[in-house]
Amino acid sequence: MPDHLFLLDLLILLALALGSALIFTRLKLSPIIGYLISGIIAGPYGFYLIKNIHEVEVIAEFGVILLLFTIGLEFSISRLLRLKKLLLAGGLSQILLCGALFTGIGTLFGFSMTTSLTLAMALALSSTAIVLKLLSERGEIDTSHGRMSLGILLAQDLAVVFFLVALPLLAGQDLTFSIKEIGKVALLMVGLLIFSRFLLQPFLLAILKTRSQELFRLTILALILVTAWLTSAVGLSLELGAFLAGLALAESPYAHQALSDILPFRDTFLAIFFVSIGMLVNLDLVLANWTIVLSATLAVFAIKFFAAALATALCRFPLRIILLTGFLLFQAGEFSFVFMKAATSLQLIDDQVYQITLAVIALTMILTPLIAGQAERWAAALSGLLGKPRTEIHPEIQEQTGNLTGHVIIAGYGLSGRNIGRILRRFHIPHVYVELNGDSVHKGRQKGDFVIYGDATSGDVLHELGIHRAKALVLSINDPAALARAIPTARHHNPDLYILARTRYVAELEHLCALGANEVVPDEFEASLQLGANLMHRFEFSEGHILHVIANLRKEHYTSMVDAEIPTEGLSVLKGGRLQYQAVPDDSPCLDRSLAEMDLRNQTGVTVVGIIRQNQTIYSPSGSFCLEKGDTLMLLGREDEVAQVCELLHGHPL
Structure with missing residues (x-):
């Protein structure tokens, strides 16, 4: 009982x-x-x-x-x-x-x-x-x-x-x-x-x-x-x-x-x-x-x-x-x-x-x-009431990004953000990452990428990264609320900016476009297309037929870049130093001088691995390359060595 x-x-x-x-x-x-x-x-x-x-x-x-x-x-x-x-x-x-x-x-x-x-x-x-x-x-x-x-x-x-x-x-x-x-x-x-x-x-x-x-x-x-x-x-x-x-x-x-x-x-x-x-x-x-x-x-x-x-x-x-x-x-x-x-x-x-x-x-x-x-x-x-957004990034960022124009800002240093950066590097397009994860920022800088610690939803951070001079903003972050804040903020600072956003779900596409995004790429949609393509390969349809159908389906929703498996290339020479960016001042005594004349390698120990000029990145420039107003140098060296280059570019101690 x-x-x-x-x-x-x-x-x-x-x-x-x-x-x-x-x-x-x-x-x-x-x-x-x-x-x-x-x-x-x-x-x-x-x-x-x-x-x-x-x-x-x-x-x-x-x-x-x-x-x-x-x-x-x-x-x-x-x-x-x-x-x-x-x-x-x-x-x-x-x-x-x-x-x-x-x-x-x-x-x-x-x-x-x-x-x-x-x-x-x-x-x-x-x-x-x-x-x-x-x-x-x-x-x-x-x-x-x-x-x-x-x-x-x-x-x-x-x-x-x-x-x-x-x-x-x-x-x-x-x-x-x-x-x-x-x-x-x-x-x-x-x-x-x-x-x-x-x-x-x-x-x-x-x-x-x-x-x-x-x-x-x-x-x-x-x-x-x-x-x-x-x-x-x-x-x-x-x-x-x-x-x-x-x-x-x-x-x-x-x-x-x-x-x-x-x-x-x-x-x-x-x-x-x-x-x-x-x-x-x-x-x-x-x-x-x-x-x-x-x-x-x-x-x-x-x-x-x-x-x-x-x-x-x-x-x-x-x-x-x-x-x-x-x-x-x-x-x-x-x-x-x-x-x-x-x-x-x-x-x-x-x-x-x-x-x-x-x-x-x-x-x-x-x-x-x-x-x-x-x-x-x-x-x-x-x-917004209590914060001081300008303190969220390093005060030297303005010095490094001052001459960038026509560049791409990539919010997020995850897998998709890194792949986009690799594509841009292949086409020699200057770009800068903004990331909130301190470990990712550190690892990115060690790999030679231009990664800034900051919040992409902050208008002041975007301003310091030259959002008003940028050609595009890529939002590759996993925070729906941050996406909804970053898009109108960026659009406010640059009405002509091309904004490409990545989201997880198709349901968010219309909302983000209404906020000001030019294109929105939903992960679940791209994944479904890839699954469908693999399935059609199993049924032995021709590659051309499959690509044609997939292209038409994608065109119905958006025109976008499709991520591909891209081999790592570029700046893997960072042993004993780190890659830093330095804008050439408009009144620099080094203007119109060639790299051979400046001889930065022997004077400071720094190697110039690239120069960003207007909308192009020129890797491994020759000794006859002359500096012009608006150039940004990509420098490989220790902190103290790069500081010497900064003094040479300004023409006085800093």
Whole structure:
């Protein structure tokens, strides 16, 4: 009979979760909020529809274990290396700043240091599920604020593991290990390392050879549970074991398949977990203290916004990206619930503080989709009022670009931007890149490309790059909001400018053209044409017939350049120096002098690898080449050597 009652409880719980998730998804809000509300309704402080609360909590624990496993899968070494700067500089500074501020405020209001630290660790975390879902839906994962948010969220996810390990310390538990216990932990870690490095992949390959999908899923579940049990057996947490299991699989070629197989289980058990959290909320207590809840929610918003914004500023992003990141990461997250529940079981906080904190966490999560929807508009307005866009680029840029005319400005130094630059180099057309990713700027300069750090949506940045003298602007960036801002800004500065934009979806084509773009190339359209062409090759149609059909389809939408695989060429001679651009002043004493007469190589050690004159780039000019007004030199050398050339061109020390 008790088993039947529990099945009825489970049926009620799943029905409420399903209904609330459906309603909140239709409202474009996170279903997590619906799960929490379902728990409040069904719990002992609501209508008391669920009787076997303890059994529900046991099942909910599996959700947390599977969540930690999927996070371990995300922490592949290659992914960490790609985001190492944002993860370390941005993520670590955000966590430390939040921790310090929340701890300080907690002690200021009379909480013990233990309670303050516990609350600080819980509230320092943001919602990975909600933020990444919002970024994915809007196609902003690869934008500057998307990468910054992802770096901070990954750092927080990794910090959760250490926070959960640190909780017993705060509770005053005796964690002094004997030599035997330390040996057990070390033996387990070494065993897991050997297994993951040498035995795991052959074992999974043998499972896959059976061609049984069910067997593979059972193997992955067994791996998670065995690792969690082993870590628990040596005195560590179940969650840490699940995380290590995910980490072991992260670099495996089977990681994606494991993730897709585990996600349905994870999401189901997590729904039960969030419902179980909602069941613990005492709604009467929260309503009786609504002023405290509201004040605490505003305080969390302000502190989290400030911490995320400052962390982004430390990574040298412009003001608009700083504000956008702050608006995205102001909330507490799903791990905050996990952490609070663990802290309660260790009696680190009293029930009233626990109830109020749960309400604050839920409120910040509810507000996230609403505020994120207005974030771009607010960030643009605030950056316009508070920002000083001219400080976003180096003051020497004007010196380098002063004589450029008829050039092309390429916004974005990604794959498509680099390919466009290679095409322009083949036709000897001068061009300059503008990029917000500092690492990409550094790598581009090392390769010999003229890459400027700056925001293409800033009118002042575009002005410094000579937008009013440019012939074309190519927008090869993955940020739809930035595209919509950059096009009218560029058009305002140069009504005759040819603007070519790249976007992901055909649906954005008309909107961007209405804003002022001359041509818009949607990725999905070009990809569909390429897929269709390959398919027709399979049906053995002639190459000419296929090209004719594709050309007609493309002509119906736009006339555009088609990216091709272009071999790398050009300036790969940067060992021992870097490529820099220097405009020749109009009153330079070097005008009408030949390169042989100036003998810059012997005088300064700098090599002139090219000269930009009017609309052409002349590579490897001869010694008889004479400088004229309006020329821009492409110089290869060290910083101090290029500085000497600048003085020679100006005719006086600088």
